[in-house]
Amino acid sequence: MKRSPRLPCLPGYSINYNVGQTRFHLSNHLQYIHEGVPYFSSKELPGVGGAPLPGQVSPKYPSIYTRGEVAELPAWIVFDKxxxxFDAFWLESAAFPEEGNRHFVHKCVVYFYLEDGTVKVVEPKIRNSGLPQGCLVHRQRIQYYRGDGSTNDNYDIIDFNIGKEVVIYGRKFTLVDCDKFTRQFLNRLGIPVPDPIVIPEDPYTKKREKIDGVPEKKRAGKAEAYDSAPKLDNRILGFKAYWDDRENPGGYLHLLNLIYFLSDGTIEVSDVTDPDKHYILVKRMRLPKEYKGxxxxxxxxPMTLLNVIGDGKRPNRSIADPLDAGRSSKEFYRDKDITIGAVVNSFGRKFVVYDCDNFTKExxxxxxxxxxxxxxxxPLTKEEVALTAAKEIGLQIAPYNGFGSYEDSLRNCLTVHPSQIVKSMKQFYEKDRFGYDSKILRxxxxxxxxxxxxxxxxxIISYFLADDTINIHDGETAPNTGVNGGMLISRRQILKPGQDIYSSxxxxxYDYRDLFIGNYLELEGHSFHIVGxxxxxxxxxxxxxxxxPKSNVRQVLDKVRQAVKPIYKEFAAQFLKDSEFRTVPSLQFREAIINVLPDITEQEVLTLARYYRDKSENEKFSLDSxxxxxxxxxxxxxxxxxxxxxxxxxHHDEDRKGFLTKKTAYSVIRGTKLPLDVEMIQVILEKLSVGEECHINYNEFIEFINYKxxxxxxxQPINISSAMSWQNLNRPEPHHTVNSIAIKGFVDDLMLEDSLKNQSA
Known part of the structure; x- marks a missing residue:
């Protein structure tokens, strides 16, 4: 039931226009609603004499697609993002029209969101324009207004095209251009998109560009305009300079940073002689070339004032002198005056420029x-001269006396007032414990x-990567052995043996380079052999x-390749069995490598063994089990x-190919409530997946579990949830469980087939 907009929305005031009607169907037909482009539309409801009934609205176009050509999905999914x-403009009448400037042209962008038919209008902000710009119309549905003031419907996709005018809240926006996506989208719908339209020229912008490009005659009271201010804002030229003040009592050489601001020609100078304490020597200002007090x-x-009336009894009145007779001309430093080697006069101080940054060079x-x-x-500063002399003569440091640490003793020699040692925190932040990642090598x-x-x-030797400290504790503490277990060496840095600690x-x-399997260490009088x-x-x-580097597979492999190259034929022959490369025991592999490289460490052999180990031996569960x-x-x-x-x-295999994706098969299995744990289902699907896309043959899966x-x-039953969890299945095996080596991969990576051919020849 509809109502007349002329009647109040109260009970009893609604009119039922369907009284006496027997047919309520809506017929569809083609109607040319957009410059010859046909669309499916609904016929208008019958009215009196062909005119619409009171309250009746014009037809709504249900869709730009015919039914059945697209997927039945909601618009907020199909047209998401x-x-x-469209580029557009609108005209604003000038409040005080001047000659040739009766309106302002506002350039803006109109966005139409396909998912819900909302519209958003944004006017790009122009710096120093003096106009309120930005988002003019927030995202919302906009009603289409007719000329007589009555509303028809909300704006739709057919209402937006190049050359059309869209009225939004009293402002008429003319669409002049669109982006590539919009043009392609409308063309695919059968909507022709005209060529772009040139936006009318804004008289005010043209006048402003003329004033900025060709400065007019200066008038009294008007400040000097800089045409480079909008383009070069936040851009600076950086110079390095020095001020030699050693001629004055107590003076020294000052290292300076001179900054020139391109936007307004101002200069700022800061003293950076002390790297920890910087201060401004010349605040940001226009620096005059000559200083006369x-x-x-x-x-x-900016102007000269003339006192024309004033006798002491009445208020003084003054006017501006148009001739600027009392104004003195001053020249200020510009970018062309500051180069490498130039001398800048700063209120009597001579700053010599000796370098600049990369942007300044460009x-x-x-x-x-x-x-x-x-x-x-x-010239060199006082500290640089002293450091140079110390390097030439050799800085003499007092030997360590045993009190405190060596760093404390060194600090006392470098300064009269020792302060706390400041350590670099970079290593601590990168190598400190984070969550379950301990950063401790045991x-x-x-x-x-x-x-x-x-x-x-x-x-057990524990090495802490955060601060290079080591602690050692007993690894086997048994009762009634007569040996007290526990900590042998507490956590601290351990000196290497054979050093005279009481020296300068x-x-x-010891650091991480000294800890590897097979190495012998002398730790504070105790000898250790690292075995694992x-x-x-x-x-x-x-x-x-x-x-x-001893755990770098590529470096170790290169070392083995150079040693095996002369005897590659004999080396490869010991791994052959029945003319094929098969898995070999890890002990045989170790002996073969040590025979070729006697000086190779156990860490390097273990690195090769872990990298080329037989992956099949680590399979905890076979397909049959x-x-x-x-x-x-x-x-x-x-x-x-x-x-x-x-x-x-x-049901999910519509083409009856017999294969489904792993994700779809998992959903079907879970949907049928198959009484298997999630871990068990994932392992079975992983084992039965075939092809690069990991498809599942569901007939094979059914035969796999069909016990009838x-x-x-x-x-024998096991705990499936814990035994087949990803933590246990993906956990690497300990190094001592490497039993066999996939020798074919190792021989292929040596890439010495050419050497074998030469030896055979």
Whole structure:
């Protein structure tokens, strides 16, 4: 039921226009509603004499597509983030029209959002325009206004095209251009898009550009205009200069940073002699070339005032002197006056420019055509002279006396007033513990001692990457052994043996380069032989090969390649069996590498073994064992609806190809409530996936778990959730469990087939 807009919206005032009507269908037909482009539209409701009934609105076009040509999806999904963009303008009448300037032309952008038919209008902001710009109309549905003031409907896609005028809240926007996406989108809908239209010229903008480009005659009271201010705002020229004040008592050489602001020609100078304390020497100002003392009051004013009336009884009156007779002309430093080697006079101080930054070099190269930017020589500061002399003579540091740390003693020698040692926090921030990532490398070692009680005893060496400290604790503490376990060396930096600590030389400490499997260490009188490392340490060293070269597979492989190259034929023959390369035991692989490279370390051999180990040996669950586990669970849960499972697969396989994606197959299995754990389902799908896209043959999956048609022997039950979780399946094996090596990959990476051919020849 509809109502007349002339009647109030109250009960009893609504009119039912369907009284007496027997046919309520709406017929569709083609109607040319956009310059010859046909659309499907609904016929108007019958009215009196062909005119619409009171309250009746014009037809609404249901869709620009015919039914059945597109997917039945809502518009907010199909047209999500699809926006039509049009360039437009609107005219604003001038409040005080001048000659040739009766209106202002406002350029703006109109956005039409296809997902919901909303419209947004934005006028780009122009700096120093003096006009309120930005978002003129926030995103909303806009009603279409007729000439008589009545509303028809909201603006739709057919109302936006180049050359059309859109009235939004009393402002008439003329569309003149669109982007590439908008043009292609409308053309694919059958809507022709005209060529772009030229926006009318704005008289005010043209007048302003004329004034900025060709300055008019200066008038009294008008400040000097800089045409470069809008273009060069926030751009500066950076120079390095010095001021030699050593002739005056207590003076010294000042290192300066001179900054020239391109926007207004001002200069700022800061003293950077002390790297920790900077201060402004000359605040930002226009720097005059000649300094003749302090200016008199009113000398730098933009105009000269003349006192024409004033006798002391009445208020003084003054006018501006149009001749500027009392104004003194001053020249200020510009960008052309400051170059490398130039002397800048700053109120009697002579600043010598000796270098500049890269942006300044490009600026002078483009504007003035300069090519030579060689820094000019400058005198050395007092500190630089002292440092140079100390390097030539050799700085004598008092030897360490044993009190405190070596850094404390060195600090006392460098300054009379020692302060707290400031350590660099970069290493701490990068290598400190973060979550479960401990950043601690742990190695297992055995002690080498003459005492049989401690000889061969296992210890754990922990290296902290955050501060290069080491601690050592007992690795095997058993009761009634007569040996107290616990911490052997607390966490601290450990000096390397054979050093005279009571000297002026910087002591050497153990770091991460000294910790690797197979190395012998002398730690504060205790001898250790590193025999192993935990999985975290090995994985960390392998993922940081630049820091740990003995865990760098490429470097180790290059070393082996150079040693094997002369005897490659004999080396490869020992791994052949039945004319094929197969897996070999890790001990045989180790012996072969050591025979070729006697000086290779255990860490490097282990790196190769971990990289080329046989991946199949680490498979915890075979396909047969997983099948037995799955069928055993289905028997216990009394699941036998395999036909329903097949129907679920067929429902998603419309082409009846017999294959589904892993994601779709997992959804069907979970939807049919197959009584298998999530971990079990994921492992089975991973094993049965075929092809590069990992599709699943659902018939093979059904036969795999169907214990009625394809029964398998039972198996001892396990905890599926924990045993088949991703933590356990993806956890690398410890290094001591590398039993076999996939030797074919190792031989292929050596890339010595050409050498084998030469040796055979």
């Amino acid at each position: 699809h926006i039509l963009k 302090l200016s008199m009051p009113g000398e730098n004013d 600026y002078y190269k483009v504007k003035f055509g300069l090519d030579d930017f060689t820094p000019a020589p400058r 190695f297992s070692a055995i002690m080498l001692s003459k005492d049989p009680v401690y000889h061969g005893r296992k210890y 030389k910087t002591p050497q400490y 490392a935990d999985e975290y340490a090995l994985h960390y060293m392998e993922t940081h090969p630049n820091e740990f 997983i099948r037995r586990y799955a069928q055993d669970i289905l028997k216990k849960e009394l699941f036998d609806d395999f036909q329903g499972l097949r129907e679920g697969f067929l 048609t394809n029964p398998v022997p039972p198996i």
